[in-house]
Amino acid sequence: MSGTSWVFGDNVDTDVLAPGKYMKSGIEELARHCLESVLPNFAADVRPGDFVVGGRNFGAGSSREQAPEALRHLGVAALVAVSYAGLFYRNAINLGLPAIVCANAGRIRAGDRLNVDPEAGRIENLSTGESLDCEPIPPHLAQLLRDGGLMPHLEKRLARERGIRS
Amino acid sequence: MPMNEAGSKAYATAQTLAQKIVARAAGKPAVTPGEIVICKLDLALMHDSGGPRRVKPLLEHLGARVWNPDRVVVVTDHYLPAHDDESRRIIEIARDWVRDAGVRNFYDGMGICHVVLPEKGHLRPGMFAVGGDSHSPTGGAFGAYMFGIGATEMLGVLVTGEIWLRVPQTILLEWTGRLADGIAAKDMMLAMCGKLGLDGGQYQAVQYSGETITALSMQERMTLCNMAPEVGAQTGLIAPDEVTRAWLEEAGVTKIDTSRWQGDPGAAVAAHHCFDAAALAPQVAAPHSPANAAPVAEHAGTRIDIAYIGACTGAKLEDMRMAARVLKGRRAASQVRLILAPASRRDQEIARAEGTLDAIIDAGASLLPTACGICAGYGANRLEENEVAITSTARNFKGRMGAASSRVYLGSAYTVAASAVAGHICDPREMLP
Structure with a gap:
């Protein structure tokens, strides 16, 4: 997958990703306010296939799944960060949004064109010609991502179990 | 997971409290940190x-x-x-x-x-x-x-x-010494946030231990574990003891086993941080992170518009008692909106019966329902543009409680109450009876 990168710093929290004020709204409305308090034009200008790049502890804070869901809704293809808050990381993978751990995420600049292979754990920075090694996604989570997230994964599992029973 | 030689050797070694609980839930005799298990x-x-x-x-x-x-x-x-x-x-x-x-x-x-x-x-x-x-x-x-x-x-x-x-590693957060009057679990936790940072817990288990922890009441222990996510931990644990047993028995819980749920002596931990309770001053975390914690003196004099005692973190019965000790016979400064949203109906009723609630309300507090409210930025009472608040809640991320331009300082219920009276952030020890 290839797209343009949007770069944020350390500790991007779930309150800026999914502001409490809009949590009662549907994802469409909520996503319009994603990251607005740190980058007001983000939701309007991000394009399907783009990447969101963070520093340390991306997604700190709440369990609200709308944080990764808003990014997915806006068409973000994958996240790249030095590290993630554990709860956010689980939520992103469960929604089928690849969250890639890359110690050198800080070398990516806003607007860089990237080619990202989540399973191989490899990023080509098409703008600088640099390639960045990432941590491969653990096998049990790679399977979840291949299924498209936890929902389709559960659908498969239930269909299998029901098949066995009938 | 296959039992390789290293694994079986680890299984023979001492287990932390976190490992013991996870092992039981996973149906295994023991587990090793890093291992993926189904619980x-x-x-x-x-x-x-x-x-x-x-x-x-x-x-x-x-x-x-x-x-x-x-x-x-x-x-x-x-x-x-x-x-x-x-x-x-x-x-x-x-x-x-x-x-x-x-x-x-x-x-x-x-x-x-x-x-x-x-x-x-x-x-x-x-x-x-x-x-x-x-x-x-x-x-x-x-x-x-x-x-x-x-x-x-x-x-x-x-x-x-x-x-x-x-399976998580355990990070031990050990406290020794006695807290001075006017210092609470919230101050301890903010100090730990300052030391460890928002991701110091690495999504592992933190365990609070030591004589200071043992001396804490259950609600104060809850405040510490409640904010384990603020140091980036997956969970925060305190080994159960007679204080736990007594509290749970009052809540109607029977067959409480405290002896089984203790970490083994010598169980390997990822890190061990030591803190001195006796040297701890009231802590305040400045906008926009709980990790921006410092002794209250660093922010003393900062003018506030709102003083909010609320949330699961900071409006339990004991938090309300702290606030009441400061507020009894005093009034919030005229330009400050003092707000109380008790954490539960039960705590509110006890506080009402014993006069704690009146002491806070008589100081000028408005009473909001027992719900998350402002802490989560939900409901009708969000912070307005440029408002400055001090709160007993857990998080002060940018815009969490309202407008992106609002600024939130975190402190104990003592510190929030004292700051409400002064009209600016101040050391609650100056106002204790």
Whole structure:
């Protein structure tokens, strides 16, 4: 997958990703306010296939799944960060949004064109010609991502179990 | 997981409290940090925001039922009071869903889920539990391994009764010495946030230990575990003892086993940090991170518009008692809005009966419902543009409680109350009787 990168710093929290004020709204409305308090034009200008790049502890804070869901809704293809808050990381993978751990995420600049292979754990920075090694996604989570997230994964599992029973 | 030589050797070695609880839930004699295990849930807690309104359509889509309704607890706390149509709809979904799903453990308007859960006797040492809220590690105060998950993962739990876990390492946070009067668990926690940073916990288990912890009441212990996510831990644990037992017995819990749920002496930990309680001053975390903690003197004199005593973190009975000690016979400064939203109905009723509530209200506080409210940026009372607040809550991320230009300082209920009286951030020790 290839797209343009949007770069944020350390500790991007779930309150800026999914502001409490809009949590009662549907994802469409909520996503319009994603990251607005740190980058007001983000939701309007991000394009399907783009990447969101963070520093340390991306997604700190709440369990609200709308944080990764808003990014997915806006068409973000994958996240790249030095590290993630554990709860956010689980939520992103469960929604089928690849969250890639890359110690050198800080070398990516806003607007860089990237080619990202989540399973191989490899990023080509098409703008600088640099390639960045990432941590491969653990096998049990790679399977979840291949299924498209936890929902389709559960659908498969239930269909299998029901098949066995009938 | 195959038992290789290193694994079997590790199995013979001492286990932390976290490992023991996870091993039991995974049906294994022992577990090794880093190992991926599937654990069976003893309990799943949901609230109205992340709970029924999110999982109901997913369950319907799958045509699946709840694995065991008696292990599910639902509490309404985020969209109460339901001040508009959307909020009312969300609360109605919760009420309808528990009935349809056969969930009998439903607490509607009784307070904030993390405080109501133990009050109603649902927690006990050694449990393995999840909650659909990041502050779910509050249950760790009772020696339960409890952590927060999102809605889709909750769906997985509801359908299967299981969840995967990477067995955590334990980070030991040891406190020695005695807290001075006017210093609370909240000050300890903010000091730890300052030292460890927002990601110092590395999504592992932190365990609070030492004589200072042993001397804390249950509600103060809850404050520490509640904020384990603020240091980036998956959960926060305190080994159960006689204080735990006495509290739980009062909540109607029977067959409490405290001796089984202790870490083995010499169990390997990832890190061991030591803190001196006697040297601790009141702490205040400046905008926009709990990790921006410093002794109150660094921020003394900062003018405030709002003083908010609220949330599962900071408006339990004992937090209210702290505030009342400062506020009794005093008034909040005229330009400050002092707000109290008790963490649970039970705590509010006790506070009312003993005069604690009156002391706070007589100081000029407005009383809001026992719900999450401002802390989560929900409801009708959000912070306005450029407002400055000091709160007893857990998080002060940018815009969390309202306008992006608002600024939130975190402190103990003592510090919030004293600052309300002074009109600016101040050291509560100056105002204690």
